[in-house]
Amino acid sequence: MDRNESARFFRELLELSEAPSWGPFTNIQLDDGVLLQFAEPPVEIQMRHYAFMVDDDLFDRAYRRLCDAGIEHWADPQMRRPGETNTGHRGRGVYFRDPAGHAIELLTRPYLPIP
Template sequence: MPAAFNHTIIASIDRAVSADFYRELLEAEQAPSWGPFANLTLADGVLLQFAEPPVEIQRQHYAFLVDDEHFDRAYALLCEREIPHWADPQMQLPGETNAGHGGRGVYLLDPAGHFLELITRPYL
C-alpha cells in the first residue's frame, strides 16, 4: 500500500476556538476528542488535531483543496465575518482572491496565526 496522509497536530492558543474555526471554514466533521486534542476529520478521512503546546507557537502553512462551491461559501464566510484575507502569500493584496493554477485561491490567518490557503485547483 502506498503512503497516505493520516493526521496532523495544529498548535493552537485555544484548541476549541481553532477547531471551531476550521470546522466552519472547511466544513469538517467533528470527531471524538481525547486527552489534549480537539479533533476534526476532513472529507478524505484526514484527522486534524488541535492542541495547546507548552511552547511558543511557530507559524505554519496549511493549504486545503476545495471545490468551487465550497470556495464560494468559505469566501462568503470570510467577508461576512470581516476576516482579513489576501490574494497572495506576501499579504500585499488584501481583500482579494487570486486566479492561480487555473483556479481560485485565498490566504488568511487562523486564530493561532497559522497561514491558511484555500485553493480550487491543485498546483500539480
C-alpha cells in the same frame, strides 16, 4: 490559542462534522480521512502554512464566511493584495490566518508544475 476555537473555526469554514477528541487535542476530520489535531500550550507548536484544496462551491461559501466575519485575507502569500482572491493555476485561491495565527490557503485547483 484556544484549541476549541481553532477546531470550531475550521469545522465551520470547511463544513465538517464534529470528530472524537482525546488527551490534549481537539480534533477535526477532513472528508478524505485526514485528522487535524489542535492543542494548547504547554504543547509547543510553531506557526505553519496549511493549504486546503476545496471545490468551487465550498470555496464560494467559505470565502463568503471569511468576508462576513471580517477576516483579513489576501490574494497572495506575501500579503500584498488585501481583500482579494487570486485566479492562478486555472483556479481560485485566498490566504488568511486562522485563530492561532497559522497561514492558511484555500485553493480550487492544484498548482501547475513549474517548467
